[in-house]
Amino acid sequence: MKNEMTDVPSMEVSTETVDEEPILTLLLLDDEQDILNALKRLLRKSYNVVAFTDGCEALTYLEENHVDIIMSDMRMPNMDGADFLTKSQDIYPGAIRLLLTGYSDVDSTIKAINDGGIYTYIGKPWDNQDLQLTLSKVSDHYLLKKETKRLNEQVIKANKELAELNQSLEEKVNVRTEALQASKQKLHSALNIQKDLLCDVLDMMSATIEYRTGFSPGHSKRIAIQCKVLAKSLKLDETNCQRVYLCALLHEIGTVGLTDEILQANTLGADNIDDALITHPIIGAKIVGKVKRFALLTENILHQNENIDGTGFPDHLSGEDIPIGARIIRVVKDFDYLIAGKANDKKMSIANAYSWMKERSGVWYDRQVLQNFIDLLGKRVSDDNEMEFSIGLEALRPGNKLLEDLILHNGNVMLTAGQEVNETMIKKLREYEDTYNTKVTLFVA
Template sequence: MMTSENSTDTPTLSLLLLDDEQCILDSLKRLLRKDYRLITFTQGQEALAYLEENHVDMVMSDMRMPNMDGAEFLCRAKAIIPEAIRILLTGYSDLESTIKAINQGGVYTYIEKPWDNEALQLTLAKAAEHYKLKIEKQRLTGRLANANKELEQFNQRLEQKVSQRTQALQISKQKLAMALNRHQDLFQDVLEMISATIEYRTGLGSAHTKRIALQAKALAVQLKLDECECRRIHLCALLHEIGTVGLTDDMLKQPNISGTNLDETFDNHPVIGADIIGQVKRFEPLTATIRHQNENIDGSGLPEHLAGDDIPVGARIIRVVKDFDYLIAGKQNHKKITVNGAKIWLQKQAGVLYDKNVVNAFLQIISNKSHNQDMEMIYSVGLEAVRPGDVLTEDLTLDNGNTMLKAGQELNDAMITRLRHYEKEYATQVTLFIN
């Protein structure tokens, strides 16, 4: 049976609720009616039939129901409306089924029963914001496409051929250069599109890029570089992996620390990136930093074997930050080490791979969080350094792909203890990212 309820001022987002207990639906309607346009069902088949004919933005289903459980319903709903946000109501005893729903039904998150009203509202608000941002991104893409015919052609080509290698990117960058010359006010939007290309090619999310960029900028400030240079280094860090679009899939699986690869082609991806960036006039000042990010301080690096101060300071900074991040959290690093272990590595390689002054300044920043309260920064910490009250900036995802803790959660003693048990039981290292 279906019911629909609207508030006086029709909310922006629609929310479909499915539960075989009418009393549960009534409780949810009382709680959520002012925030969403609600459509409720007690039967899974009726809800699926409705989705075949109507659009909804969000779907929330109970797990345990007769005839069709929540995991099956959300999996089938995903096939009908893949863009909708899917949320599962579940009890602790349904953990196995919950994992199934997450894997097969593309569940955004789950809420344990009995729920806390404020926590449920906050979770739904975050899901709604995620959905709105996705829709807003689509709207902005359309707006850019209408700006003029040449930029529209560029956007269409980027959308259709982003997975192609250097040839397609060469065509796109020419159009990008033309657009930048004619539309300086679109600079930020173009930068976001380039970042999305890097994320798509490397499989690394925006959180990774943001973390590297913020740490590189903070390190530049710590070294007392001028404001203009700090901004330039921050921008270089956002774009330092652009050259990976010219690599094969096998090359992208290579280790990410220069000098450890079997194929030097990977170490030379900064050259590809510098050539790409150099085609855009406004980005020309960034090319040297991007090109030389894999040089070694002793002159043994690539591509030109520069040494010491001949290596641009921005390249020396990015080298330290990205290698540190790879050691503790690299996607292709199957032998991750602890944060303390990575610090020791940097110290041992200072004077060989890395600039000693840059290493010392970086270690000072990441080891003295309490002294950097005014600095915009994301810290990489192990469990030995995390404290109750620290707030996660990124989801904590297990090796099996499941999310243990969500971004935005404030850690407490119980959570930290549970993480230490997990680390010990599975003989693994847990790295957290906090601000």
């Protein structure tokens, strides 16, 4: 039979749309022209149909034109459908391939399925409705694959653009991070300078207080550290613990306004308390309040001499109306006065000081604050490596290291800070207590 190509469209087949649905190009191959004509009449309204009676011509067309669906007869001279579909797959792998075959072509059909990658086969003679339904399903499948491919390509493109964007952003972030790190370092350095300056100012103020009152170096800091550790034991948060520390460090700053006579007076338990001594917390609060950063410290300094039963000064506050920091400072500073106060010529042993203060628990002192303080000193356990524990000779052990000088009642230094205590020192300290009928208090870690 003579090979011929019929109804071949131009080499560039434009994609048309009907109600926005794409019209697919269908390539038909059959060596019988009548069959091609029948198929064209049936399918031309739904597809762009190109038909060939010769397989080689059909392959040549495929090499230069876009085709969506390929449908080939099985039995043809020169080149059967299986061979044609196999070669068409190499040229245009994206097209959907269908096979027209008779029921006697089972072996050839299997070969076409295996080698030609066909989607399905249609038996001869065909039913028009079944053929149109099959092609409709094939079209849907093809369009779905095409859309999936398009979306995958978009995803790949988007991922590539995203990767490039991420790389660009990462570079910008790295540059910005380096700039922020440099700024952070500068800020950190500036804050450290300010912190060091603040510490220097506080140390200067503590030294001024100690110089004015005659207390030993480190007196104010010892009380401040004990107050901070006590605040932690009472479950105050870090901010309030630090605030209590600063208040305790400066709680005696108002003494700069007192006379020497008042400073030398024994105040705890005295029958007559000088009005000027009562006012030193008021003076201190006014001094501290002039520094804006320290404004929050004023109430604890102002109310440090309030009694828990409301009989204290200056405002006769009672119970929890007294700021917790003031209640803590009251307990710690009074205990320190009883066992080591410079103006106290009747210093007590630590045990006697505990007893004296317990008698006033609920009257002068907050019960819980006092008990926590006694437990804290008794256990001698703290996570603050600066904590100083007040102990008497009964608790002193060889190997203990002194944190402060031990100054005798005549002003002489008996032991210096940093010394490790031995048995000989302990024996001499006991003799000193017996000779002068006094009690020695030492400060150790």
